[in-house]
Amino acid sequence: MTSQDTPRVHEVLVVGCGAMGSQIAMACALAGYRATAFDLDTGAIDRAAVELRRRLDRDVAKGRRDEDAVTAAFERLSFTTDLDAAARRGDFVIEAAAEDLEVKRDVFARLDALAPAHTILTTNSSAIASSRIADATSRPDRVANMHFFNPALVMRCVEVVGGPETSAATVETTAALARRLGKDPVVLRKEVPGFVANRILGAARDEAVSLLEQGVASVQDIDTACRTALGYPMGPFELMDLTGIDIGYRAKLARYAETEDPGDRPSRTVTELVERGELGRKTGLGFYGYADDGTQYPREDDGIPR
Ligand SMILES: NC(=O)c1ccc[n+]([C@@H]2O[C@H](COP(=O)([O-])OP(=O)(O)OC[C@H]3O[C@@H](n4cnc5c(N)ncnc54)[C@H](O)[C@@H]3O)[C@@H](O)[C@H]2O)c1
Structure with a gap:
């Protein structure tokens, strides 16, 4: 070039x-x-x-x-x-x-x-x-x-x-x-909210949360499937915990304000985690728990509101 x-x-x-x-x-x-x-x-x-x-x-x-x-x-x-x-x-x-x-x-x-x-x-x-x-x-x-x-x-x-x-x-x-x-x-070829890569990332994340909310599999098992079957370097829950659950939440709120599509609303689980201040690695709790040295451990409740 x-x-x-x-x-x-x-x-x-x-x-x-x-x-x-x-x-x-x-x-x-x-x-x-x-x-x-x-x-x-x-x-x-x-x-x-x-x-x-x-x-x-x-x-x-x-x-x-x-x-x-x-x-x-x-x-x-x-x-x-x-x-x-x-x-x-x-x-x-x-x-x-x-x-x-x-x-x-x-x-x-x-x-x-x-x-x-x-x-x-x-x-x-x-x-x-x-x-x-x-x-x-x-x-x-x-x-x-x-x-x-x-x-x-x-x-x-x-x-x-x-x-x-x-x-x-x-x-x-x-x-x-x-x-x-x-x-x-x-x-x-045309403007679309979220462009391409983040839309696909978001769709995978939404599906992961939906499977969790339907009780289909645990946070850990959904992440494992994404890593071992789909070759993702990190599962969607691990990634949300890493980037901050509040970041994705705010992005969805902004998208919903623009599109008014109910599908763009943040999920019940993500909303509840944000309201509880459980934002992922940075707060020590998210879809997983994190020890002081950063070691990740599964949460018994998978972070799902009861
Ligand atoms: N962080 C990401 O992962 C990421 C990825 C892709 C795109 N973006 C986009 O890139 C942009 C910047 O994100 P970031 O993560 O670097 O943010 P950041 O907060 O790290 O940096 C933003 C910088 O802009 C400066 N700033 C604010 N208002 C300004 C102004 N009027 N004139 C000049 N400088 C000003 C701030 O002082 C700050 O240093 C955003 O639009 C964001 O959506 C971020």
Whole structure:
């Protein structure tokens, strides 16, 4: 893959330096782009710089990356709290700020006023379709979703989703940029809540909870079937406990608010666990229990409300 696939993209601006933005900016710098990562919070910038250095040093030590390439990438990567200057230079923007529609609309309106006319503005949002943001700009044809997975330096899937007004050229450039980052872009033909991967993940999770609620099998046995029959690295209950049961609960509430489809409502079991504050590993109880040293043990009640 060469820069000819993204001929007008030399400088990428990433908005938000948190878990996702920091690694996305690093991925761009590693791919040869000049990358600027912007955040309002200097603490987030400091944490991102330290964490990226630690992670990349570890990759070099383990022989996963070339030391000279990593040094060169860090020279191409800069951090800033000055959006105006960074936006004026950016040919391509990936927004990875807070998951809040109003925050994203404000950021996009500001970027639209500052960035060159050719600049494509994308959002890494997991749930907000870019068409809900595009009308905050004067360039809805150059707005799209570019959805990375966590950790962004490792996961190869990037979902590229255009809204009704997104141009084919914007989708093509976004997919080409993803390829240049070493990713395997998945281009959706239309906007749909949750995109592809998280919808499938969600459907498996909902089925697992439904089987549990019907008394078909235990939490442990359902997880075992997913690992040993389907090759999942982790069962759906283990995964919910790891990511936080409240995270999936809130995502479902947001989806339900958008679709009003009763099937998108959080399940009885998940709702009850969240109300009890049993949110998974981080609280020591979820679908499983966790000892102080993190060892997982089965719960007698499977976490199901009686
Ligand atoms: N964490 C994940 O697993 C994941 C996966 C895919 C997509 N996403 C999406 O990526 C986005 C970021 O998620 P994250 O997990 O990195 O969040 P995070 O909380 O780790 O980081 C968000 C960063 O954005 C900054 N920020 C907030 N408002 C800002 C603004 N107006 N301008 C600039 N910076 C601002 C915050 O200071 C923070 O550093 C969200 O839209 C989320 O849906 C997250």
